[in-house]
């Protein structure tokens with residue numbers, strides 16, 4: 001294959017032919033093209049876009065780059081949800097066991113962090129022993145037994161996304177509608193699910209900053225998902241403030257466990273219930289959204305999803321003794337430093353982009369493809385928009401490797417908050433539904 005001519009075709013704004021896309025994807029998953037040429041093509045796509053036909057071909061070629069899961073007949077529908085990425089977004093950790101307890105099977109193929117947004121795989125990577133690199137047979141067997149699994153794109157499952165995802169992260173080419181569409185849908189189509197819920201984020205820390213761009217992305221993914229036979233819908237959700245009170249891999253796992261145990265945070269609980277309600281409706285298990293919300297909230301309160309989370313971890317090799325030991329600790333980073341308010345008033349905003357950058361720069365996220373993440377670093381105890389603070393209240397707590405790093409991060413955290421004397425009007429987290 002003459003890869004240079006593919007780059008030139010796209011650079012000049014023409015469409016790639018289906019066979020060129022297939023050749024590119026199969027070569028890149030086999031490691032046959034140097035990173036600099038792949039990166040050049042990604043940048044050309046970022047600026048020139050792709051037609052609907054090209055995006056479809058890319059998605060299907062990426063799906064077919066590895067195994068496509070096959071499951072035995074079972075009354076439990078196969079479903080999943082996927083987020084376009086946010087700061088503090090640990091919904092998948094809470095929702096997956098919740099869905100399994102609601103009578104679904106969830107074979108979730110997820111990704112690492114992208115840019116300043118966290119990735120479900122990195123969060124789970126903070127659990128000792130937890131294995132994300134599963135074969136199709138292992139995924140099938142755990143899903144049939146436990147009801148849910150969370151694993152990664154690997155050499156076997158959607159390998160093309162594994163290569164392209166890491167390169168996009170390191171080359172500033174994530175925020176492209178065709179590339180996001182193909183990345184997400186290739187993983188979801190490889191799961192062979194019947195219903196998919198997409199959480200498309202917009203706002204200061206999202207890849208799609210405006211509602212209009214997010215809607216365009218949501219429409220593209222919903223249309224292609226449906227064309228490929230999956231009942232797909234999307235929620236447009238705000239990503240101006242972090243979701244929950246924690247950002248950073250291990251800190252988010254801890255917060256997800258707290259949420260499964262009924263200890264909040266409220267926005268995470270609400271979004272998980274909302275996602276479950278939509279999937280219940282999409283699978284004809286709820287008459288309407290309120291009926292779905294009721295079922296999901298009841299299931300949450302039963303405590304079963306918390307047990308299911310442990311079952312999933314154990315099935316994927318986690319060292320449960322060590323996991324429980326760490327859960328009981330107040331911190332696992334060398335230093336935890338509180339940042340306190342010097343005035344009083346209402347919190348109007350907590351800038352998720354600033355928080356995401358702090359976590360990344362502490363060492364909790366990646367700047368290059370090969371960055372090794374320190375799983376224990378990040379921020380927790382964040383105050384939320386709408387809450388009041390007094391002089392000396394904790395606004396957030398930084399987990400760092402030493403005092404100097406923690407103090408520098410606290411100084412940056414100061415710039416994340418916006419205060420007011422008046423109670424702010426908070427818009428709903430879910431702005432609208434695209435279906």
Ligand code: URA
Pocket residue numbers: 083084085110111114174179180181183184
């Ligand atoms: N999540 C993915 O899996 N891929 C993207 O491109 C963005 C978010």
